[in-house]
Amino acid sequence: MGLMTFMRTKMGYFLVGGIAVVLALFVLEPLLQHSSSLFGSSRNTVGSIDGEEIKYEEFNPKVEQSVAQFKQQYGGSVNAQMQAMAVDNAWQSEIAGKLLTKEYTRLGLTVSSDELFDLLQGKNPSPLIVQYFGNQQTGQVDRSAVLSSLKAQQKDPKLKQQWDMLQAEIEKQTLQQKYTNLIRNSVYVTSLEANDEYNNRNKLASFKYVNLDYSSILDAAVKLTDADYQAYYDANKKRFDNPSETRGFEYVHFSIKPTAADSAAAKTQVEKLAADFKTTPNDSLFAANNSDVKVPYTYISKGKLDPAVDSVIFNYPAGSYYGPVLSGNSYKLVKVIDTRFSPDSVKASHILIDASKIGEAAAFKLADSLKSLAQGGSNFGELAKKYSIDGSKDKGGDLGTFARNTMVAEFENAAFNGKTGDIKVVKSQFGIHVIKIEKQIGSSKVAKLAYIEKSLAPSSKTRDAAYKKAISFLNDVKAATFSSLAQQKGYTVAVADKIAPTQGYAPGLDSPRPLIRDAYEAEKGDVLPQVYTMEDGFVVAHLTDVKPKGQLSLEDVKKQIQPMVMNAVKAKLLADKINKALAGSNAIDQVASKLGKAAIPVQNMVFANPIIPGLAQENAVIGTVFGSKVGKLSKPVTGEKGVYVFVVDGFANPAPIDNMFKQKETMLLGITQRSLGAAFQALQDKSDIKDNRVKFY
Known part of the structure; x- marks a missing residue:
């Protein structure tokens, strides 16, 4: 069954x-x-x-x-x-x-x-x-x-x-x-491929280089032309294949953060709550009924609460009150019910009896009998295997080692408040437990607290005021005046770019799906038709960009590639400067001197990890290093951070592969996984x- x-x-x-x-x-x-x-x-x-x-x-x-x-x-x-x-x-x-x-x-x-x-x-x-x-x-x-x-x-x-x-x-x-x-079974690795991969990860190169950083030329000193953009676009077309249609929009967010008046009203309410808290006959019930955040009414170790509370509350004696104190976005009120030193963790075993089947009285009677048997020397694990209904019974009831706030309160109190070797009977929502405390580890101060947290929320008046601003802006704004009208009214315009149709997030927006759906119904330039409600405010948006699936045009990516085009133009200027320094030079130090720089040595670089210390990952530079002759000055090499010139001091070849089979097997795992993905991608591309x-x- x-x-x-x-x-x-x-x-x-x-x-x-x-x-x-x-x-x-x-x-x-x-x-x-x-x-x-x-x-x-x-x-x-x-x-x-x-x-x-x-x-x-x-x-x-x-x-x-x-x-x-x-x-x-x-x-x-x-x-x-x-x-x-x-x-x-x-x-x-x-x-x-x-x-x-x-x-x-x-x-x-x-x-x-x-x-x-x-x-x-x-x-x-x-x-x-x-x-x-x-x-x-x-x-x-x-x-x-x-x-x-x-x-x-x-x-x-x-x-x-x-x-x-x-x-x-x-x-x-x-x-x-x-x-x-x-x-x-359709992929394999040849010995030549295995040897190349081994060398790429183990062959070492030592070289000296001089680089001229792109930042050495001010952007204002460079005038980009249409030809510059076109040249970069033509050389990098494969980068601009858009796998999915995307849309971009700009928006104004009308915050509903609590105002000073909201804060004052909340403070008055919390102060009254604090006065009632001090006189209530039932601290735990009062806290449970009045707190926006539920903290278990049990012993808590340091590090579990808001840092502002946590840093002071464990120094308070039992009976002390803390607060109300505003921390973050909520007021905290705490009464210290008790403090003590307690184990950090407990190792325990248990037998769980289903009281719903035999009745609570019979379950307690059975539990007491099992406790007596265990105290009399019977094997607790064997008793658990025979009588427990919990999944741990196959391991003799062993629950392993657990920290506080892991188990239900009744179980936790019994395990942490007893001592090693104790056998206890307790009732929880799961049934009747016979608990054996195997070991208690560590000791630190814990506190039982009646804890109240009241969030500082905006009033309906604040929400209404924010919504009125949003609806007024929506009624007044036109596509062409979105940014200028926002600026005129002192509103900040935010941007969300490259938003896919099924995306569940957008920069600065916590509930963007209705807005994204409308963006995909709209035409480029449209102001979206409604005020969108977020958790922390209202939003009015304007569709600014539509990028279709497939090859994007230069116009589609012109703004996006502007920094790269700028670097490409600077690279030509810097390469010319390096070529002039190379003329008549036969050593890297001579080139460095002409450029007003120092040649920087790099030791033991590997091809598979092309990161120049202190600079960046420079694939083109390191790739060229490993393809160069020892002692020969290179030509200028365009990298990610600037333009480089170098000389290779030497290579250190690794020892021959000890185990060619293991090398092939390791490579085959990665190639196979990539092949599975590539095969499925091919099915999609054809569909x-x-x-x-x-x-x-």
Whole structure:
């Protein structure tokens, strides 16, 4: 029954689990953020893959499953960025599933009935069968449990549905593994490649260089021409391939931070709260009912609270009050209930008894009996294996070593307030525990506190005033006057650039999705149609840039490449200066003297780590060093920080490779992983993928 229950509750996450498998398998980075024109799309079509439409009603449940997984992982809270990641996970899984299924068919990859039988109940079980039906200690599959569950599905429609899902997932993972093996077996490393890689990581170069930094020429002294921009663009076209349509906008943020009046009102309210706090008969209940931040009513060690509180509260004796004090964006009020010295961590074992099955009185009676047996010399671990319902029972109830605030309060108090060797019986929300304190480690001061924190929030009047400013600006502003009107009114204009359609974040904005959706409905130059609500204010925005998917034009990137074009022009001027110094020189020190510089020595540089100490990563310079002859002055080399001239003093070759097989194996791992990603990227590049998610999320 436990197995069937587990399958029923967990199988709903198989689809999401499939996402993780595919992502790990193909190293999916932002490869799948393809987008296209949104016009003419069906109103309920999220996108399409090679003409096959993906309907919202089919896609959204997968998004919800992905969101549920995030909530489970992060404690039920999902922000805008995590929501966007959940949508991306579902979308990437959708693309991977459809493209790979077509590729399996093209390659003739299948899972035969005999193979599937072996994976489900044979000698070579699927990892999923091992996971659900395997013994945790031996790793062996309980075949009788598999057969029993398979037989039971004939009379249980829900169980049959779970088995159908499990079988489909096993087939999918098997096909993925076959495809992966095909890719892996198609790549290899030659001895020449292995030797080159070994030398690149172990051959050492020593040289001296002189560099002229780009900053030695003021930007104001350089006049850039259209020809300069065109030359740089033509030489670097591959850098300007835009994988996804992006948009840029400028915006004005109308803050709703608390005003001085809000602060004064909050202070008055908190002072009244502090007076009531001092006279309340129930400190913990009063704190729980009045604090915006819940701090457990248990012993807390230093370092857990706001630094302003933490730095002083552990010096206060029991019965002391602290506050109200404004720290950060909230007022703090604290009453010290008790202080003591306590272990830093505890090693313990326990036996958990389910009181819901036998009743609380019977559970306590059993616990007391087990405590007596343990105190009388019976093996606690064996008792745990026999009587505990907790997952730790297979380890004799061993919970390992844990710090404070790890366990529920009742359990923690018993473990930390007792002493080594004690056996205690306590009740918690999980049942009745028999706890054996194996060891207590360290000792430090802890405090039990009644803690109240009241956030300093803006009043409705402050919010209304900010909104009125925002709506007034929206009504008055035109595209051409956005920046000038903002400046006239004393507002700051912020910029968000290269925003992808499904992006869950934007600079300075905590909830940007509605704004981004409208940006993808707008034309370049439009003021977006509404005031957007953020957690800390309101926003009015203006669409300033639309960059289409594919090769960007010079006009699209002109502003972006201006610093690089400036350096390219400066590089020509600096190279001319170095060439003049090289004329008639036969030593690096002579060149340095003519340039008014000193030649700087570099020892033991390796090709695989091309960072010049104190400067920057200079791939072109170090690459040229390793291709040069010893003792020969180089020509000027354009780098990231400036223009260089150097002379190689010598090379130190490494000893021959001891183990060629190991060298090839190490390289093959990296090449294989890159090949998997490249193969999947090739499938995408050959496919017609249309992404309309921005309309829905």
